[in-house]
Amino acid sequence: MTANATLCLATVEFLSKHAPFDTMRAEDLTFIAKRLALAYYPEGHIVLEPEMGAPAYFYIVQRGAIRVDGATSGPSQDTHALLEEGECFPIGAASGDRPTVNRYTAAEDTFCYQLASADFHRLLQQSSEFNRFCTAYLATLLGQTHLNMQQSFQQKALEQQGMAASLSRLIRREPITCPPDTSLAEAFTAMHAARAGSMVITEAGVPIGILTQSDLLPRVLLPNTPLDTPISQVMTPSPFTLSEHATAYDATLAMATRGIRHVLAVDGAGRLRGVISERDLFAMQRVGLRELRQRIEHATDLANLVQAGQDLRQLSYNLLAQGLGPEQLTQFVSAMNDCIVRQVIALTLPKHDLHDIQWCWLAFGSEGREEQTFSTDQDNGLVYLSERPDDEIKPTLLAFAAEVVAGLDQCGFPLCQGHIMASNPDLTLSLEAWQRKFSHWISSPDPKALLAATIFFDLRPLAGDESLAQRLTKHLLQHVSSNTMFQHMLAGNALSSHVPLGLVRDFVTETHQGQSGWLDLKKSGARLFVDPARVLALAHGVAATNTLSRLEQAAPKSGIHPDVLHAMLDAFRFIQLLRLRLQQEPHTEKSRANLLRVDELNPLERRMLKESLQQARRLQSHLKTRYSL
Template sequence: MESSLLPNIVAFLGTVDPFDLLREEERHSLAASVDILYLKKSEALPGDQIVGQGLYIVRTGAVEQRHPDGSLRTRLADSDLFGFSQLYRSGECGYSLSAIENTLLYRIPKQVILDLMDNNPGIRNHFSSQESVRLAHSSVPPEGEEAQYLRNVKEVMNRRVPKVKCDTPIREVAQVMTDMHRSSALVFEGSVLAGVVTDRDLTTRVLATGMDTSQPVSEIMTERPRTVHPEAPLAQAIEIMMQHNVRSLPVMEDGEVVGVLTATSLVENSHVQAIYLISQVYRQNSLKDLINLVPRRQAVFEALQAARVDARAIQQMVTLIADAFNKRILQLAEDKFGPAPIPYAWFCAGSQARFEMHLGSDQDNGIILQWEPDAQEATYFKNLANYVCQALDDCGYPLCKGDVMASNDRWRVPLAVWQNYVKQWVAESEAQNLLDITVFLDLRFLYGTEHLVAALKQSLLARVEGHHRFFAIMVANSLRISPPLGLFRKFVLTRDGDNRQVLNIKKQAVNLVVDLARVYALAAGSSATETTHRLRDAANKKVINQVHRQELTEAFQFINLVRFKHQSDVASHGGVQDNLIAPSSLTPFERNHLKDAFRIIARYQEAAQQRFNAAGILR
């Protein structure tokens, strides 16, 4: 190589992911090893110059790869890399490659790239043979005070819990709490958790009233206390405590108490924006006051991004804020219209049910009534639903364009009617039925009588269990959309040959993982709604293996990180939230890792089609 070319190659390598991670002297050494090749338009690069030869970088121009059957594999342009997948092969190349423009290529010899990987963990992870490993190392752990609220309850709960019997005298309970230095005690009737008593109860219900301390603690305990699972995010537990104004939250797993969470002081003293906003939502006494809090949601979103919080945790926190708005509005509605005349459950659906909301998410919800209402009761729930849905819209959660809301008479019916809906959806595969059941397979209790939602979810699982044709139809329907082949210059390279100007990251990527996880979870008999939890349950039930779970989870994480960065950029410029990303706005790092994510999704779409015999089901 002519020495005059070296500075130009060094500068170029400094713009190419992952070689921008190298020190200046390392890039000089790398540049000195580069071979330069030139292809004329339509000229092919022989396979024996790719297999086992090294790593290629497109300096200028463009090339395309085709599978052995002639179908397009991908197109590559300036700064794109190829050849690594063939580095350890021998014999025939896994694809053919030809120039679609006059093209200049840089080739890094095999031994040079192998030595780089040995000496640099960042380079090694980037060129891992597994896309999921490359994606896993594309993120960084969250930092600062925000990060503590993204831990699980089990990481911060108190495992030493005072436990007393219902007939224990109040005086003895107070002594036990003092001896163990705890602010609460759990009260049991036999082996069953019957209640909880706190130091505040001792003050307000005993000392302030002059109550005889020889009385049993059951006289002052809070009966049937709220509980939380040890795997729940800490922020979710704190949200429960704020909503119900409780100071101590028992932690239960498989019917057994494993600890207690006493986070009230943490909430009161916290300046973390997300937790503070949730606490403020529950303190507002009018819809107008709630609307005044809406601008803070964007500030929370930006703070979480600034703290380098991962995508899943951002979604959880944004969803918990939406839950708080929804629940407080329901409380205001009951204040306005009076107590509900019959038991009911308000549930959320869609991204809110999956704990996967973002700044642009709309509302999806419904009401389950315990029994058929009379005319007056029906009017009550109609008024309540209309008020709540409009109030949510006023608070920045837009009305659902598909009218999947409790304000729609169809989605405000007794449990028996909902169960008939399920029967029809599963038995008949018309397009509208597929749409409806897809929406309501993602539902989560939010407010009211919880067992009604549990009963509906159980009906869904029972109906689809072993229903092979239903699974095939669900998979076939989801496969109508495929991830892009890749990103080529300013275009999104699609499988149908249509090079689009923008990437619809929700439709062409996010939803595809959501669909796969939903089907896998149903096949596993899981009632989970969150995508990562569905993948976990499917892996635990051997529907997929742990490698499949990891790959899909990492792809989902990275796709959402790119999505949130786009939405944050749009918000900072005062734009309207959307999911349409111009490829030119992506960094080389994002482009490369999105390609990995697309390949993972495509691979598992094909696997799902084969597993559930979905080929040719829908035409």
């Protein structure tokens, strides 16, 4: 055996003792071993630092130790870690071909294996085990930062229980149940004895109905219903259920969106485990969800809705302080904003004669994606059907839309500067006209017009006849999934937003009011995920409009590995969390709602923002490859 062959075998033996090499194929280990070079660094020697630019090598500690300055842990701390035998660096910088954010110094006399950058990237492509290791590393760091940020918010609400608690933990006692043939007299006696506010009607342990105290007046007392009537005749059938493993947030969102006061927790077989009431959630959270929703739904004028909107903002801040994740919080904000919009429409509707018109109020943009943050404006439209000609009914619809839009403006939803509102005659259209508009965009796409039109591809019904919106979405998906030229152009538009990472400096920032160092977290952050997710979803016929849902459903069809997908999802959540934190600060001006001072980030947040943007670059690279751009 030659000396080189002996050295190669020794290197393979060394690598096989350490992760991730211990799980890799023999041919991949041989590939590495043949290309590694051994380098010596005396104690105190700087092996790698940001000023050196993108690393020329990927390093594996063979003997000794490497000190990493600024690598880990919590906010505003000068931290360091020690890499010892078999550990690798710099994973993030090597994966992204960018300068490292850390300084790597020999803590003692140290030997490191060096793998050239080109060989490192070849290994990423040919070894799924190595690729998963590097990807999971990034996802873990993002998750760690997310957790740290949540913990900092939780310090503001130490006395409040988290929204992540499972429903099984909230169940305080056995539910009060009865079969469907139980008389009202028997049911009321049992409820009174147990001091329960509800009775669940079950068959073989599975809930089929519920009767609550609030049902007694309209269903029993006022109609003079005889007390020997079976409870099945007055119960609410098919009550809403959630798995006992669902969270308090899931129950809160269900109550907010469905207008219900009780959620039934069930096991895997659908059997009743317990009843969660609004009171249970209020006692846990100390938030006024019930009062807020009632104020919205029973508002008789815009003044009450204006106050409700302000209370919603405060409630959202409280949930953020509890550590509620960005995905759940933006869904919650969107759901409660939906309630306000519907009530404005309900107050306006009696003033306009729309009795013979099928209509649906559409949400576009962030509201259509259920991703509204604390700073948002209006993006809406109307779709309708009527046997009467347009020139007869459109003035009525526009008058209705104009009053709704003005009311929303008063309630804290500013007018859209781009006039993407139902009061715009171009956005109050018949179903056929909307379909023609979509068909024109798809069949004869103009790059500039298409860039402005993408917001309409995130449509969601808010009020009226939802079937009209569903028909419009179906039309959109059918035409896009079969038109590769349109997909190609839509992908090109998605790639027009550049990832703000520089070759030399960490971030490419912009100037605001004469000051440099700002980063727009909407334009140069969230949008980097929103736009590609839209392309992939439309190309694969995914009807979801939420960015995370789009990625989760479209990624497997696009060939994105699950580990890569998880890193991308975490990256988007992190950027959304930064936006929410920025907007909840009381001094934040509206013009700065999404503008971040990069220098104000602590070292860990700065590193995680960079890693998040690397995931955005990875998503864009997937789009470039898919459409040969």
